[in-house]
Amino acid sequence: MKKLAIAAAVIAVGAGAYVLTSKEDNAVSANEMLQYIPADTLLFSGQLTPFPLEDYLYSMPMGLNSKASLEQLEQAGPFSTEQERFFVSLYKSYLTSFENPDLFLKTFGFPSQIESYTYTLGALPVFKIQVENEAAIWALLDKASEESGLVHKAESIKGLEYRAYPLIAEDETIDMVFAQQDGWLTITLNTSFNQASLLETALGLTKVDNPISDTNVIENITSTHGFLQDSISFVNHVELVKGLTSSDGNMLAKQLTKLVEMDGTQSDPFAEFKTPECKAEFGAIAANWPKTVMGLTSFSVDRKQTNFDAKVVIESNNQVILGALTKMRGFIPGFAQNLNDNVASVGIGLNVMQLAPALTEIWQDLQTPSYQCEALAQMQYGLSEQNPAMLGMMTGMANGVQGVSASIIDFTLTDENGEPGFKQLDSLIALSANDPDMLLNMVKPFVPQLANVELTKNGDAVDVTPYLMLPPELGVTAKMAVKDQHIVIYSGEKGEALANQLNDEQVVANGLTAMSLDCQKLLTPVLKLIEDSGEPIPEEISALKDYDMRMQFTFDVTDKGLAISTKANSKAK
Template sequence: MKKVLIAAAVVAAGAAGYWVSQDKGASGEADLILASVPSDTPLFSAQLTPFPIKSYINSVSQNYQAYGDDMFAELEESEDTRAKFMLSLTQTYMESLESGEKFVSTFGLPEKMRSYFYTLGLLPVIKLEMEEPKAVWAVLDKAEKESGFTHEKKTVKGVEYRSYSMTDVGETETIDLLFAIADGILTVTFDSSFSQPETLETALGLAPVANSLADSGILNDIMKTHGFSGDGIGYLNHQEIVRAITTKDGNQLARQLTAFAEQEGEDPFAIVRSNECHTELSSIAANWPRTVFGVNNLSISDTKSHMELETIVESKNKLVLDALSSMRGFIPDYVSQSNSSVFSMGLGIDLNELVPSLTSIWDDMLTPQYQCQVLQEMQGEMSGQSPAMLGMFTGMANGVKGIAASVIDYKFSDDQDNPALESVDAIISLSADNPSMLFNMVKPFAPELADIELKDNGEPVDLSYLLPLPPEFGVKPKMAVKGNHLVIFSGEEGEAKAEELAAETLKSNGLYTATVDYGKMITPLVALAELSGEPMPEELAMMKDYNMQLKMSLDINQQGIVFDSVVDNKATPAGQ
């Protein structure tokens, strides 16, 4: 039975790859599918307006064309026909990423398609629009031939489907992987011994749903609350998960877990299935009801793609949100500009507010007099500790608002006999109310800094003597105070960023931001590998055609904890 949970967990984890494209005028076909999704589904994600899958694959295919020889080693060595079946499917998928044309033709997809992912309790359901169903059956037939793993044809209410048993013969608990195509929609789902017979009919859209997602207003509520443009929407429902583990029949997931426990003869959630735990955990979940996600901006062509994604852990706990917001510090512009550096990272924390904020959150968690045993034990462990102890370490960093770093550019020499690092443009910055004072406080603990005198917006001080690198490396670090920022930099571009930073005033603009440009990161390494004349490392060869920029950030707003990411892909022109 553990295989049931593992299989479901793997597919559920894959839901992170499904983001939504939805507008308020979704088609009748989309509405029809939503009408077959129960409103108590714990997890939902979909593309409800046609996503340009062919163009998207063209824009990113070079990032996935190469993969290591040992990527499938474990599956290749397995004698299990199920493992070989999955290996064939995976290899077909990887090979199809050569181009958008090959991808859609391999799997019989339209050039623009809708897709859906949700769960019926524990069991995942994937639905994809199809253009040529025969292509899917051909892929499965090929996998069966290469593995020796076969299916059983079954029918429910006139709909035929393929069933692949994923458990061993003779096991009392069973799980089957199912594929069905009806009305131009491919459905991939599971059937298990602990699910009700009508669950499969619901998954195939054959059974009516009394309280459906289409009628619930959940999607419109998310869009209205978070201002999503309509390009994307999805969610993880914390309240339904809590209801499932604290009751025996509160929702579909609860009933499945109860059936699973009866088959196993042991209920792993018995400790929280009490009236006290149900009431108190439900109250917590009401304060943190959902994790929602979506696409705020989407632009895709055959040569490039741009996606702006947002994930929000919703919270109605104003005290916690206010405390987290007060901790927000300063992140420099050079970190936020994802196209101007190889790699950048900024941590914005107002250290003056760190301990008071954490203490406020800590006290809030200890205030309720919980009756639930699990919550009582948690409070008992917390009561013996206190974030106030952090004050001993943060006191010396009074006034610090953030720290950041960026590798702007780097290159190697073209000396084939003695290739070496030729130059590095980089910057590290500490932002504070009085950076000069902080530096002077540190000097007594670092004798090598004793002779350095820094003045506000003064001339940079050479630090080469502290970093005895060979001259051919071209790294000449310098230190200076620029406005509210203590900076260490190298190279002309590093110095330019330091001068720009001098004009930036301290403001609370975030908690964390990181950017990476894979093209700028990998290109010099590839050039160095080619110059050496040695075989290129496999890991590097896999990434040599990457042309992708990624930006990630963490922040707080009035709705909750916000995770933002921006992904840009560009296809390299042929011949380059």
């Protein structure tokens, strides 16, 4: 059914938001915009206090090559429909202005400090952002219309004029709506099958009956996860499930029910999820995993640099699964969590001894209770045939392992007779274990190359370059040693120094995964090699030479849920 397919597509719309450090404790209670956002919104992303957009743009590394992106965009064509050409034109305007902060703000009419909100009214997405120059928005849209041939309809509702650009114009119609009022730009959709009152609400002409401002949702998220209050985002799993498994449980459910009634030619495609069993069982799952929330724990920006520490948490009340995942946590050394000192690092913390038991606990929990809802019962049946207990046999040899980590600390490249290699490489690989000596002796029979390698804890390192069968032209010398509870393979003086630091690190459960990357440290040796060769530097690589950014990603489990953290530092050139 066409209308229901359209509605399902709209539900999938997602959005992000800018974020900023906290300035006022009452950012939520004093925010009038929240009175227009329903408490049952499927998603929410709100910049609750002004974000310093201009300073942020100046602090970002201008390594994005707009010219190359524009060329790729042209090669992706031809764009046959007016709608495609319309959005391509808007994207071109973005690309051609982004590298110049002043031009970007002028092109889009944005103020130097800005607020924005994204949310849904049932299935209908709404995006609001502050603008300083309304004429700039209309000029931008006029340019896209002229280049694409997509003509808008001038409409009004309750005295507010807006533009409607047709996205679908068949039996049913969907228009993208642009409206400006009191310094705010609203972008939303209007269809032939929604009520006019819904558009009034989306455009901020009518407040909702049950606004998010009357709840403690945002305050609870910030206090539970330690987020700054100025910018919060979330996806509400409970409301999404309620909308699909009920007829009138929330705004989404009522809209879908109305669509079925309007069509009258087919049965409800979500009927199988609306049985009492499915409604109860899907509801219980959603209650155990209620929301995915996003926010910042720290943030600072000026024209020289930007620093932020963001976190995404998939909330969970399932203590069995969280407890099992906690048992799997292993050790990640400090060098694998270092944002500034190394070129790139990765660490996997995993208590191998607990892997099979923990996965078995999760497997058993997912089969309890026995679902009566057909869709869930089929999933449960398929899962029942995947018993993870067999992992115990596979991981027996690695018992005691607590994690493996690697880092490229520094490097320079050379090109001898057309053979690229390392002029210098400082790197480290570390395997952390409860008893590294026992683990090494267990592995030797299966790795003949190590049979003659004799290592003592904190003793002399052994040159293992021949055993690793590294091509000589790479120019890498590797040494192996046991540093307290770590088996290490390193190269270079800095690699040795980092390996020695592991003597002071106690192996404790402190995480699941961590990755970090310094973009400039990675690219600088590559660019120097190309320059020394006399070859021209490809434009797409040259554009990244000033991309001065460091990033770190971690994944871990807490008593609140599954947490993905992103830490970044960028500096302007």
